[in-house]
Amino acid sequence: MKRHLLALSLGIFASFPAIGSADQPGLEVEQAWSRASMGNDRPGVAYMVVRNTGSETRTLIGAKTDIAMMPQIHRTTTGASGVSQMAPAGDIEIQPGAEIALAPGGLHIMLMKLTQPLIEGESYGLTLLFKNGHDFEVSVPILSPTARNANP
């Protein structure tokens, strides 16, 4: 009886990784961070690195979160003459083995219509939306208003 119980528990535990990967295959998200916001009248921002560790191309099409009503992936571009502007980034393909970096001055998630202020020291949940419907949840820590990168 004991041996059967042991085998059963081992079998259940061994299947955990498989269950995890069946829901959200082949993606890693690292170095997610946001700056604290001044109130919630102005858009917040989120940055992160998204890595495709699977064998199929993943297409990032957007994000959703409780903390903002209109999160949208934008891209800042700065021209040779020094003018910076932003535009919606559209769909972003991530090839197998590749990664994209959402970082200051480039791709970023513009958290428009914040539902509450982003408070330093807290974190919030954000879901990355993918074309194939396999969305990915990220917990984003909120750093200081003048944080420069993911490492406080």
Added chain:
Amino acid sequence: MKLKYITRILWAAVAISGIGLLALTIMKPYLFPDKVIFQSAITADFELTDQNGQILRDEDFADQWMLVFFGYTNCPDVCPTTIAEMAAVMDGLGDKQSMVQPIMITIDPERDTPGVLAEYLGFFSPGFVGLTGSPEQIAATSKTFQIFYAKETEPDAPDGYGMAHTSHIYLFGPDGKYIRFYRYGTTAEAILKDLSNRI
């Protein structure tokens, strides 16, 4: 006959120098990113209102180095990032901090009133001077600094617009003279290294 040849040679010379000038103007940001070649000199010539409602002129910063950037408070990425880098520069200056004045000039004066700037800079970067004014004053200031700015439609952004704008950080010496700009993305460490050598 001879005159015809001379005329043709002269026109060819005009064409060549015209092409050369065009090429140099196009390539200038790549060849000489920090130098101003064909424009009239950039000057810090302003009379604007600070976040406390006081009128400030460039003369009021005599004997101080000025680090000036243009932005707006509804900017989610570029401007907070610029402030963060400039704050890191100021920290790095240590006891030389008092020699340098960081200044934010808004290019969105309709929304960024003195009170708004006071709250914003108080939250992000106390010690920064924020300058605003009427749209005409900001337009005039942008000409002396030779910076570009324009509204961009963004339906989901506050008030439905954002701003495209020059994102350099400009350095002026204690004599008020323009020295150079730091392109957006230049790290605080690189700016500090350059600035420390000059102060």
